[in-house]
Amino acid sequence: MTEARSLAEAPGPRGHWFWGSIQERRHHPLQLFLDAHQQFGDLVRLRMGPAISLVSVASPELVKHVLVDNPTVYGKPPSLLASAAPLVGNGLFSSDGDFWKRQRRLMQPAFHKERLAGLTHLMVDSTQHMLSRWQARSSASEPLDLAAEMMRLTLAIVGRALFSTDVSGTADRVGQALAVALEGTNHRLLSLGLRAPDFVPTSRNRAFRDALSTLDSVVFDIIARRRAGETHGNDLLAMLMAAQDADTGERMTDQQLRDETMTLFLAGHETTANALAWMWHLLAQHPEVEARARAEVESTLQGRPPTFEDLPRLRYLTQIFEETLRLYPPAWIFARLAKKEDVLGGVRIPASPRVIVVTSPYVVHRNPRVWPEPERFDPDRFSPERSAERPRLAWLPFGAGQRLCIGNNFALMEAPLITASVLQRFRLRSVPGHAVRPEPLITLRPKGGLPMLVEPLHAQA
Structure with missing residues (x-):
């Protein structure tokens, strides 16, 4: 059995040495995700500045792991809920x-x-x-x-x-x-x-x-x-x-x-x-x-x-x-946070607020x-x-x-x-x-x- 890779070893674009892909995420997110998955496969890591990582999955199998099979592991990020709370x-x-x-x-x-x-x-x-x-x-x-x-x-x-x-x-x-x-x-x-x-x-x-x-x-x-x-x-x-x-x-x-x-x-x-x-x-x-x-x-x-x-x-x-x-x-991206450590597509996902797992239906x-x-x-x-x-x-x-x-x-x-x-x-x-x-x-x-x-x-x- 192959040992899981660390998050740092996950495939993905290098981006800017400090900012990673944050500018592309802000200005051209659809193209960023499409290009990353086309080049690196069904799981990619995208650095958002020095501290935040997005782990994006684009295959039905990986989507199933996150959204269906492990709902107690992957919850909605508190930052997302806090932003929406005043309205809903x-x-x-x-x-x-x-x-x-x-x-x-x-x-x-x-x-x-x-x-x-x-x-x-x-x-x-x-x-x-x-x-x-x-x-x-x-x-x-x-x-x-x-x-x-x-x-x-x-x-x-x-x-x-x-x-x-x-x-x-x-x-x-x-x-x-x-x-x-x-x-x-x-x-x-x-x-x-x-x-x-x-x-x-x-x-x-x-x-x-x-x-x-x-x-x-x-x-x-x-x-x-x-x-x-x-x-x-x-x-x-x-x-x-x-x-x-x-x-x-x-x-x-x-x-x-x-x-x-x-x-x-x-x-x-x-x-x-x-x-x-x-x-x-x-x-x-x-x-x-x-x-x-x-x-x-x-x-x-x-x-x-x-x-x-x-x-x-x-x-x-x-x-x-x-x-x-x-x-x-219309709902073109879903975000989840790992509440406890998990292995996703052969990559270790830490339980950290700085690692966000995303699924984009637009890309899937x-x-x-x-x-x-x-x-x-x-x-x-x-x-x-x-x-x-x-x-x-x-x-x-x-x-x-x-x-x-x-x-x-x-x-x-x-x-x-x-x-x-x-x-x-x-x-x-x-x-x-x-x-x-x-x-x-x-x-x-x-x-x-x-x-x-x-x-x-x-x-x-």
């Missing part, structure tokens, strides 16, 4: 241990497919409202920012799904506060501690604090009115309020409800919107895929709005979304050993036959293991319904000369938005 509190994203298990157990029934089926009508209804607004535009020659449009749409859907409340209006302070809070959280995550402390009244800190105050007041008010019986709804909030721990009989406190609904608010809004934006970009670049998708919609729906019962017959639309998630996974999804011609957009990769041939963790846009995203079924139901509704009424085209580039922040979004030409298929009646 102690919700599913940031909690750990027994408390996380209890909350997950309480929330899981609300996300069973049968429960989510009752929400599909509001997904379609919100989309139809957006399309009517598009139809009423005075000129189709003016581009629309599809990234912003998808953000607005998914915010409307998740607001109605969570609270039976539409929070998406442009005059509504919630949408603006959410955008500021997300930007502030992103800045915290990427600043590596080099930022003004919270108590310093910088313009960024004040804006972040005001945004959190707005969101808290809205969410707590919704919870209070629901508890008082002033509002009703067969929504996720009602399910969470009714949820009872099977062992203790406990229900969630108002603070727990706030933290969990805020987590779901963000996860069900930002990530899905980015994936949908990338999907429209890819469809515009591949008219043969769009034509096949449109044909599936026409033959399945014959002009009527899509329903939950149609989803099994809109299989190609689902494959398009799955292939989009392969090429542009481009592993040529698993994905032939990885940069090619090919929704048929996700046909049942071809999917059965692949390792299960070759595709992980929703994470893996016990911390698999609780809303994965929500997104996989929402996307085909939105896609079908749009294709029935519009054709989306790229703006000539506009370069679309990914921006890897907390999520992978199109840099500077995604202007597109939105052409009605039929003249307004």
